[in-house]
Amino acid sequence: xxxxxxxxxxxxxxxxxxxxxxxxxxxSLYLFVLLIFPLASxxxxxxIFDKGVPHKIPIAVHDQDGTSMSRKAIRMIGAxxxxxxxxxxxxxxxxxxxxxxxxxxxxVVIPKDFEHNLYRGIPSKxxxxxxxxxxxxxxxxxxxxxxxxxxLNAGVDLQSRAKKGEDLNVAAQQIMPIVVEKRxxxxxxxxxxxxxxxxxxxxxxxxxxxxxxxxxxxxEMKEGTAREWLKASxxxxxxxxxxxxxxxSIVFFIVSLFMSTLLYRFIGVPLRGSRxxxxxxxxxxxxxxxxxxxxxANMTSNLRMALSISSAYAVCxxxxxxxxxxxxxxxxxxxxxxxxxxxxxxxDIYISQGLRGAPLYTALFPLGMMxxxxxxxxxxxxxxxxxxxxxxxxxxx
Numbered sequence: 001x002x003x004x005x006x007x008x009x010x011x012x013x014x015x016x017x018x019x020x021x022x023x024x025x026x027x028s029l030y031l032f033v034l035l036i037f038p039l040a041s042x043x044x045x046x047x048i049f050d051k052g053v054p055h056k057i058p059i060a061v062h063d064q065d066g067t068s069m070s071r072k073a074i075r076m077i078g079a080x081x082x083x084x085x086x087x088x089x090x091x092x093x094x095x096x097x098x099x100x101x102x103x104x105x106x107x108v109v110i111p112k113d114f115e116h117n118l119y120r121g122i123p124s125k126x127x128x129x130x131x132x133x134x135x136x137x138x139x140x141x142x143x144x145x146x147x148x149x150x151x152l153n154a155g156v157d158l159q160s161r162a163k164k165g166e167d168l169n170v171a172a173q174q175i176m177p178i179v180v181e182k183r184x185x186x187x188x189x190x191x192x193x194x195x196x197x198x199x200x201x202x203x204x205x206x207x208x209x210x211x212x213x214x215x216x217x218x219x220e221m222k223e224g225t226a227r228e229w230l231k232a233s234x235x236x237x238x239x240x241x242x243x244x245x246x247x248x249s250i251v252f253f254i255v256s257l258f259m260s261t262l263l264y265r266f267i268g269v270p271l272r273g274s275r276x277x278x279x280x281x282x283x284x285x286x287x288x289x290x291x292x293x294x295x296x297a298n299m300t301s302n303l304r305m306a307l308s309i310s311s312a313y314a315v316c317x318x319x320x321x322x323x324x325x326x327x328x329x330x331x332x333x334x335x336x337x338x339x340x341x342x343x344x345x346x347x348d349i350y351i352s353q354g355l356r357g358a359p360l361y362t363a364l365f366p367l368g369m370m371x372x373x374x375x376x377x378x379x380x381x382x383x384x385x386x387x388x389x390x391x392x393x394x395x396x397x
Contacts (some may be wrong), residue, residue: 012233016243019232020216024247033212034251041204042262045197052191057137058086059106059145060095069115073126073152077108080144082137099131106130106141118156136192194269198350199323201259206289206317206343209252210310213293216244217384218303226388237385238378245290252290256282264354272357281349281367288342288373295377298384301393317343345369 024030061077063070078085087104089095095107109127117124128145132138161171220226233240260278263269271278296309318324320338327335338344345366352358387393 008234009236009239012236012239013243013246015232015234016229016240017246019229020244020247023216030212033208033215034248035255038205038208038252038255039258042201042259045200045204046193046262046267049193049197052193053081054137054140054192055081056084057082057105057141058084058103059108059141060087060089060098060104061085062089062092062095062107062109064112065110065114067115069118069156070110073110073114073149074108076148076152077145080148082140082144083148096129099129104131105134105137106145108145118153119160121160193267194355197267198263198269198354199318199321199347201263202256202285202343202346202350203314203318205252205256205259206285207311207314209248209286209289210293210296210314211307212248212252213245213290214296214306214310215303216248217241217294217297218301218306221301221387221394222303224391224394226394227391230385230388237381237388240388241294241381241384245294249286249290252286253283256286269354271354273353274360274363277349277353277360277363277367281346281353281363281370284367284370284374285342285346288370291374291377292342294384295380297387298377298380301387313341317341320344321347323347339369342370342373 024034059077061074063074074085077083083106087095087098089098089107092107092109095104095109098104099107107127107129109129111124111126114124114126116122126149128142128149130138130141130145158168158171161174162168220229229244230237230240233243257279260282264271292313293310296306296313299309300306320334320341321344322330322335322338327338330338348366349363352362
């Protein structure tokens with residue numbers, strides 16, 4: 001008896017699988033959602049972050065001193081990685097207007113008697129106004145401009161001490177009595193490709209997984225073919241769902257492996273952990289979002305409503321992941337809310353295994369949480385079977 005039931009389930013799954021493959025091949029829409037749009041988004045974001053860090057951000061300089069020393073200061077600022085001295089202004093107001101117009105991101109004002117005061121050891125204030133509307137650009141400019149001016153100041157101080165006959169080594173130690181040996185761990189170049197691409201590509205992928213899953217299920221209700229689908233499975237809703245999602249699982253898992261290859265092989269994101277765990281997390285990531293898609297389809301038989309809910313849920317995943325604004329600064333309730341997105345746990349594995357090379361046991365909890373999202377929606381399948389059985393649930397927009 002048990003063997004016959006197993007055979008029946010297998011036949012039901014195969015019958016639904018064959019039916020679903022015919023549906024996929026009958027419309028180019030599936031080709032776009034499964035392959036073209038995900039891959040296009042991967043290449044788009046890869047191109048955006050190709051340089052890793054923004055270079056040559058335009059700023060304005062107002063040189064009130066006009067000496068060789070002030071020009072040297074400007075050259076040193078312009079030689080830094082993030083700064084492009086694009087504008088030479090003749091007044092503070094002109095520089096401020098450039099910032100207001102969005103043409104410049106900072107204004108450096110070098111005061112009169114800059115060179116005179118510098119050689120005589122008299123403090124001379126260089127005014128630096130940085131637009132921090134974009135925190136990334138503001139932070140880079142502040143760091144590089146400050147570094148250039150401190151380097152200039154240290155060089156002039158060292159020259160003055162050398163002219164007075166002081167030993168250069170002793171003078172250097174007095175200028176910088178504390179030497180900081182800074183080591184940037186896991187992302188030593190401060191690359192935004194390492195930081196953001198590892199999140200943005202899975203974010204795009206989860207949107208397409210959710211959309212494809214919800215559409216594949218709810219379109220059956222919309223077109224009135226839900227009972228035919230259930231009949232193909234032998235009226236077994238588990239067989240119906242399994243046979244329905246298998247083609248999408250396979251395609252999206254392959255796409256996720258391509259995404260990982262793109263990140264690690266071509267972008268150069270460090271891979272210090274287990275490849276097997278990362279591949280397993282990719283599989284769990286795909287299946288967990290399919291589980292969420294099934295759960296949403298259980299909430300409503302209306303295709304448009306289901307797609308709207310899935311879009312809202314997918315968009316929130318990045319916000320609640322703790323990547324851009326860390327969990328440590330969030331209210332506790334929002335930290336808990338963040339755990340209800342498979343992306344949060346996938347990102348945890350991606351960072352811990354990919355960038356940090358953390359011990360394998362650290363991946364157990366996030367994998368378990370993604371397993372939760374795979375299994376829990378199955379408990380709501382009786383409600384989905386009701387949608388499939390009764391015509392009053394069909395024909396929604």
